Amino acid sequence: MQHVRTIDREGKPAALDVAGVSHFYGHKQALKDVSFIVRPASFTVLLGLNGAGKTTLFSLTNHLYDTRHGAIRIFGHDINRDSGEALRRMGVVFQARTLDLDLSVRQNLAYHACLHGIGAREATARISAVLETVEMSERINDKARSLSGGQMRRVEIARALLHSPPLMLLDEATVGLDIRSRAGIMATIRNLVTTRGLAVLWATHLIDEVDEDDDAVILRQGEVVAQGRVRDIVQASDCSSIGEAFTRLNRTAAAEAMP
Ligand SMILES: Nc1ncnc2c1ncn2[C@@H]1O[C@H](COP(=O)(O)OP(=O)(O)OP(=O)(O)O)[C@@H](O)[C@H]1O
Numbered sequence: 001m002q003h004v005r006t007i008d009r010e011g012k013p014a015a016l017d018v019a020g021v022s023h024f025y026g027h028k029q030a031l032k033d034v035s036f037i038v039r040p041a042s043f044t045v046l047l048g049l050n051g052a053g054k055t056t057l058f059s060l061t062n063h064l065y066d067t068r069h070g071a072i073r074i075f076g077h078d079i080n081r082d083s084g085e086a087l088r089r090m091g092v093v094f095q096a097r098t099l100d101l102d103l104s105v106r107q108n109l110a111y112h113a114c115l116h117g118i119g120a121r122e123a124t125a126r127i128s129a130v131l132e133t134v135e136m137s138e139r140i141n142d143k144a145r146s147l148s149g150g151q152m153r154r155v156e157i158a159r160a161l162l163h164s165p166p167l168m169l170l171d172e173a174t175v176g177l178d179i180r181s182r183a184g185i186m187a188t189i190r191n192l193v194t195t196r197g198l199a200v201l202w203a204t205h206l207i208d209e210v211d212e213d214d215d216a217v218i219l220r221q222g223e224v225v226a227q228g229r230v231r232d233i234v235q236a237s238d239c240s241s242i243g244e245a246f247t248r249l250n251r252t253a254a255a256e257a258m259p
Helices: 054-061 083-088 105-115 120-133 149-161 179-196 230-236 242-257
Strands: 016-025 028-038 043-047 069-074 090-093 167-171 199-204 215-220 223-229
Touching: 016 054, 028 054, 028 069, 028 199, 028 215, 028 223, 043 179, 054 069, 054 167, 054 199, 069 083, 083 090, 090 149, 105 120, 105 149, 120 149, 149 167, 149 179, 167 179, 179 199, 215 230, 215 242, 223 230, 223 242, 230 242
Parallel strands: 043 199, 043 215, 090 167, 167 199
Antiparallel strands: 016 028, 016 069, 215 223
8 A cells, every 4th residue: 555645634635646756768767756746726837848747747647658657646546546536536738739620619528528427417517617617608609620729728628627626737738829818828727726726737838827826846857856835946046036946947957967
């Protein structure tokens, strides 16, 4: 029996617990002994430059690959051994677009509801509720193909919320969107954390998406180089902003990699 990390004395499990995870693609090591937790009802930023290992970590958390080194638990459920219970508690928005462009917004969501075993009547109610949350109710009958990039992302977020998961993972969710769409999506997600107690892991390389009250995990070449409350990371690295701290941590990496 593996030890489940808890977040308080009552023994409540972490929303996401990544414990000593390493991952190899052939001989290439993409993750090196990565450990961190995401607390329930918190917004945690997974910050890393291209190639840091963010998508690999998401793939393992979604059980696209087996975790062979270390363990990943979602509300105490091990993703390898208890994947059904673990996945049921998690919604995901992948970096790549995943809507079926030839289906309507409603059909895209109904298909996902079906995959989660949600009955037709219940699905109809949930689809209207989640589309309202992301302010996309008016587009319910439109083909996904007719939506802008930002609107597609909103529908993907609605889809990830459909089975009411307490944990949501978003991988570079605002990439390619204009400044207004980015701000709108950030606000929607942050609002879900405060109003519904959602736990969020938000992977990005965009420093302006980080707030000083957030929790952050900084990944560099597959390794966690800093984690904790953003303002504590900034203070510990003797910098004046998270942008400066992030640049310094990555510069150190580049210097270490020099022959
Ligand atoms: N299928 C694969 N086969 C071999 N190497 C891979 C594969 N996928 C990723 N890698 C390597 O693993 C490392 C981590 O990549 P990953 O995509 O997880 O990083 P990332 O932080 O998500 O980057 P990005 O923001 O560019 O998506 C990189 O060095 C990458 O080249």
